[in-house]
Structures are given as structure tokens and as C-alpha cells.
Amino acid sequence: PAVGASGAIFGIAGAYFVFLQRNRDYLGREGDQQLNSVAQMIIMNVVVGSISPMIDNWGHIGGALGGAAMAYVFGPRIMVAQLPSGQRIMVDKPIARLPRPIEAIPETIGNGINRLTKGLHIPSVGLGHGSRKRQQYRERRRSSLPIRSIRPSAY
Numbered sequence: 001p002a003v004g005a006s007g008a009i010f011g012i013a014g015a016y017f018v019f020l021q022r023n024r025d026y027l028g029r030e031g032d033q034q035l036n037s038v039a040q041m042i043i044m045n046v047v048v049g050s051i052s053p054m055i056d057n058w059g060h061i062g063g064a065l066g067g068a069a070m071a072y073v074f075g076p077r078i079m080v081a082q083l084p085s086g087q088r089i090m091v092d093k094p095i096a097r098l099p100r101p102i103e104a105i106p107e108t109i110g111n112g113i114n115r116l117t118k119g120l121h122i123p124s125v126g127l128g129h130g131s132r133k134r135q136q137y138r139e140r141r142r143s144s145l146p147i148r149s150i151r152p153s154a155y
Contacts, residue, residue: 007059010045011067013038018145023078026090074098 020027027034042064049055076092083089097103130138 006056007063010042010060011070011095013042014067015071016067017042017064018068019075022072022075026078026080092110129147 017035017038020031020038024031024035045060046057047059049060073096074094075096079088079093080088081091
């Protein structure tokens with residue numbers, strides 16, 4: 001019997017291998033280097049696993065194949081799309097998707113929580129002496145921090 005998470009780790013490696021292989025045109029030389037690294041890691045671990053009787057190679061191989069199969073069907077497939085403005089962007093075009101109601105579950109739950117809490121005033125409760133001072137300190141510190149954008153800077 002197999003014990004441990006190594007099969008799951010190999011599943012992630014197999015999925016990553018398929019992602020890199022499928023999208024190599026968009027990932028460039030760095031993608032090729034990562035693809036070679038993942039392939040070497042899988043091969044090396046299978047070779048080392050075949051030497052040691054304490055390592056379950058079938059678990060590793062099954063994990064890698066299972067992850068690769070799931071990534072092939074459900075994984076990201078990058079394509080370039082052109083917006084009406086003429087700008088080109090990369091988009092995900094998977095082979096198969098989950099049904100829309102299942103994909104919408106997180107959004108539906110979030111909307112339900114927002115509707116429930118809209119208009120509710122939930123007062124914060126102090127945790128003892130000095131909690132108001134700590135809160136004021138945090139607010140002053142937060143307001144003095146620089147504003148950072150997640151947008152990449154222009155070259």
C-alpha cells in the first residue's frame with residue numbers, strides 16, 4: 001500500500017508538464033526550460049524509485065498520468081484573441097469546461113453573502129484595554145503607506 005502525498009505531487013508535475021507542452025508557443029524559451037526541468041524531475045524520480053523497494057513507483061506514475069489527463073481536458077489552453085479596439089490579449093480556451101452552474105457557485109455564494117450583510121452594521125468589539133489605541137495606530141499606519149498599483153510600470 002502507498003502512503004504519502006507523492007502521487008499528488010506527481011499529479012501536479014504531470015499537469016504542469018501538459019500545460020507547458022500545450023502552450024509552448026506562448027511561453028518561449030523559459031517555458032521550454034521549465035518543460036525540460038519537469039521532464040528531468042519525473043524521469044529522475046522514476047529511476048530512483050525503481051532502485052528503492054520502499055518507493056511506490058506506480059503511485060508516482062499514476063499521479064503523473066492522472067494529473068496530465070486532467071490538465072489535458074480541463075487545463076488552460078492559451079490563445080490570442082483580438083479585442084474590438086485592436087488590442088491583442090491572451091485568453092484561456094479549455095477543451096472542456098465544468099457546467100456553468102457549477103462554475104458559478106463561488107459567485108452565487110458571494111452574492112448571497114453580500115445580500116445578507118447589505119445594510120447590516122456589525123460593530124467591532126474591543127479585545128480589552130488598549131484595543132482602540134491599537135486600531136487607531138493601524139489606521140494611521142495604513143493611511144501613511146504608499147499606494148501601490150498592480151499594473152506593470154510603463155517602459
